[in-house]
Amino acid sequence: MTVLDIRAVTKVYGEGAATVHALRGVSLDVEPGEYVAIMGSSGSGKSTLMNILGCLDIPTAGRYLLDGVDVSRLNDRQLALVRNRRIGFVFQSFNLIPRTTAVANVELPLAYAGVKAAERRRRALVALDMVGLADRAGHEPNQLSGGQQQRVAVARALVTEPALVLADEPTGNLDSRSTEDILRIFDDLHAAGRTIVLITHETDVAARASRLIRLFDGQIASDVQQDRILA
Amino acid sequence: MSLFEVLRFAVRGIGANKLRSGLTMLGILIGVAAVILLVAVGNGSAQQVADRIEALGTKTLTVQGTGGGQVLTPAVAQALHDPVLAPDVTSVSPVVSTQATLTYQGTDHAVQQFVGSYPSYFGASNSPVGTGAAFTDDDVAQGRRVVVIGKTVADELFPGTAAVGKELTVSGALFTVVGVLDEKSSASGFMDANDLAIAPLTAVQQTLTGYGAYNSIVVEAASSAKVADAQSQVSLILSQRVQVPAGSTSQPYRIQNASQLLETQTETADTFTTLLGAVAGISLLVGGIGITNIMLVTVTERTREIGIRKALGAPRRVILTQFLAEATMLSLLGGGLGVAAALIGSRFTIVGVRPVIVPSSIALALCVSVAIGLFFGSVPANRAARLRPIDALRYE
Numbered sequence: 001m002t003v004l005d006i007r008a009v010t011k012v013y014g015e016g017a018a019t020v021h022a023l024r025g026v027s028l029d030v031e032p033g034e035y036v037a038i039m040g041s042s043g044s045g046k047s048t049l050m051n052i053l054g055c056l057d058i059p060t061a062g063r064y065l066l067d068g069v070d071v072s073r074l075n076d077r078q079l080a081l082v083r084n085r086r087i088g089f090v091f092q093s094f095n096l097i098p099r100t101t102a103v104a105n106v107e108l109p110l111a112y113a114g115v116k117a118a119e120r121r122r123r124a125l126v127a128l129d130m131v132g133l134a135d136r137a138g139h140e141p142n143q144l145s146g147g148q149q150q151r152v153a154v155a156r157a158l159v160t161e162p163a164l165v166l167a168d169e170p171t172g173n174l175d176s177r178s179t180e181d182i183l184r185i186f187d188d189l190h191a192a193g194r195t196i197v198l199i200t201h202e203t204d205v206a207a208r209a210s211r212l213i214r215l216f217d218g219q220i221a222s223d224v225q226q227d228r229i230l231a
Numbered sequence: 232m233s234l235f236e237v238l239r240f241a242v243r244g245i246g247a248n249k250l251r252s253g254l255t256m257l258g259i260l261i262g263v264a265a266v267i268l269l270v271a272v273g274n275g276s277a278q279q280v281a282d283r284i285e286a287l288g289t290k291t292l293t294v295q296g297t298g299g300g301q302v303l304t305p306a307v308a309q310a311l312h313d314p315v316l317a318p319d320v321t322s323v324s325p326v327v328s329t330q331a332t333l334t335y336q337g338t339d340h341a342v343q344q345f346v347g348s349y350p351s352y353f354g355a356s357n358s359p360v361g362t363g364a365a366f367t368d369d370d371v372a373q374g375r376r377v378v379v380i381g382k383t384v385a386d387e388l389f390p391g392t393a394a395v396g397k398e399l400t401v402s403g404a405l406f407t408v409v410g411v412l413d414e415k416s417s418a419s420g421f422m423d424a425n426d427l428a429i430a431p432l433t434a435v436q437q438t439l440t441g442y443g444a445y446n447s448i449v450v451e452a453a454s455s456a457k458v459a460d461a462q463s464q465v466s467l468i469l470s471q472r473v474q475v476p477a478g479s480t481s482q483p484y485r486i487q488n489a490s491q492l493l494e495t496q497t498e499t500a501d502t503f504t505t506l507l508g509a510v511a512g513i514s515l516l517v518g519g520i521g522i523t524n525i526m527l528v529t530v531t532e533r534t535r536e537i538g539i540r541k542a543l544g545a546p547r548r549v550i551l552t553q554f555l556a557e558a559t560m561l562s563l564l565g566g567g568l569g570v571a572a573a574l575i576g577s578r579f580t581i582v583g584v585r586p587v588i589v590p591s592s593i594a595l596a597l598c599v600s601v602a603i604g605l606f607f608g609s610v611p612a613n614r615a616a617r618l619r620p621i622d623a624l625r626y627e
Binding site: 084113 | 233236240243247248535536538539540541542543544545546547548549619620621624
C-alpha cells in the first residue's frame, strides 16, 4: 500500500498580478520503506510540496492520500490527529520549543496524542537514546549545539512512530559533522524500514537516498531510483 | 489530552518566561490594588466626615444670627424655652463666643473659641467633661469665673500636670479651671475641636464680650427623631419674636440642624469618592492597557511556538485552552496579589485617612482585570491557533 499518493497537486499563492504558481501539477507515489530525496533550486516548489505533504499547508487543487486517507477532506481536528500520528516532521530551523527541556520537547507529540506521563517519559527517553542524546535529556535548546538540537527534533519526529518522516533541509543549518550524525540516523531509520522524504539541495545528502526527485519550476523534472551511496 | 495535562502545560508556559509573567502580574496587581485602595480612601474619608458630624450631636439645632443684627437677645432665648409652643425642645443654651488668650504662669495660649453658655451646652454640643466637673446653673447665676477647657488647651498650658484647680488669666480676669473636656474628633478638619474653653455665660459676658446679643443659641431636641419637629417649633417662635428688618427679604437668623449638615457633608464625601473612583478607574484602564499590551506581545511572540505545536499535532482546542489557562492564572494570581496588597495597604493611614475597603470594589477590580487578561490573552491566541501551521511557523 502506498504511503503517499498525490495527484495533480497545484499550489497558487497570492492573487492577480502577484500570483505565484509554486506547484503546477505534481503527481507522486511513495511506497513504504522508500527513502526519497527531493532536490531543486530555490523557488522550484520543493518546500511548498513538503509543507503540503506534512499537512502544514493545503493544496489549491489536486488530491492527497496519506496512508490511503484523503487529507484534503479532513477538518482541523482530524488534520491535527494526522499530523500527530502519521507524520514526523523535521524542520531546517529545528523548531524546538524554547526554554523547554529536550525530553519535554520530545514528549510533546505524545502528550498531544494523550499518552500517559510515565509512558511518555519512557518513550521520549528511548527516542533520545536512539539519536544518541540520552545524556542531554534535561538540557534546554539553548544549551545544545545545532546538531544536537536537530537530533532532538529528529527524536521528536520519531517518537510517535509515524508512517512517514518528512525532513525539510534537515542539514541546511548544520556543519559537516552534525550533518553526518543526522544522515546516519536517517540511514538507520531507512534500514529499519521507515519511509523518509527529505528535501535538500546538497548532492551528497541526496546521494544517500534510494530515490531522487528533481523539481523544476513547480513540476517534477526527473524521478529516478538510485543506488544508495553509503558513506 | 486531559485538562490536567493542559494546565500543566500552562504552568510550564508561565514558568518558561518568568520575567514576562512577573511583569504581567505586576501590571494587574497595580491596577487592582490602586482601584481598591483609592475607593477605600474615598470611602474612609466619607466615613470620617460622618463620624465627626455624629460627634457633634445629631439632636441639636443651632440658631445663628446673620447680617450682624442684634437678633438673639435674652428675650428670644427665654421664649424658646416654652413647654407649650415648643414641647420637643429639652434645653436652650445661649452661646457667646470669642477668641481669647489664656495665660498660665507666663505660658500663653490663644484659644480659638472661648465659649460662654449654660451647663446644658455640654450635653447639647456633645462635649462631655472628662476630668473635673462642668460648671453649674448656680455658677451661671452668680457669674463665677470658672472654666472648663478642651484637651488641646490643657496640653498647652498644663503639660504633664493636672489642670483642674489651677487659675489662668483671660484678658486680665482670673478663671479657675474646674474641668477638662474629653478628647473629641475634629468636626470640620480645619479647626481643632479640642481647642476651646467653656465658661458660664454671665462670666464671659462680664469679662470678655459685654452684654450684647448672643452669637448663637444651641437648642437640644428630645431625640434625633424629634429634631425636625423642634426645628419647626423654634422657627415658628422666632418668626413671631424676630422682626424682619426693613429693606431685607430674608430672616436675620438661620437655623442649622446637624443632620442637614451631615447630609451636605455626605454628599461632598460622595463626590470625593466618585472622583477617587474615576481616578482609580483610569488607573485600572491604564493597567488594563498594560495587560493588553503584554498579552498581545506574548501571544504574537509565541505564534511560532503555536505553529510548532500545531505541526506536532496539537488540536486548536488544546492550544486555546493552554493559552486561556495561562492568561487566567496570570490574571487571577496578579489580581489576587493586588487584592492582598490593597488589604495590607488599607491597614495604614493614607493622607490622614483610614481607608475602609468597599467589598464591591474588590469584585469590580478583580473582574475587570481578569476579564481584560482573558480577553486579550485568548483573542490573539485564538487568531494564532486558527492559522495554518505553516503560516504560524513563518510568522515573524
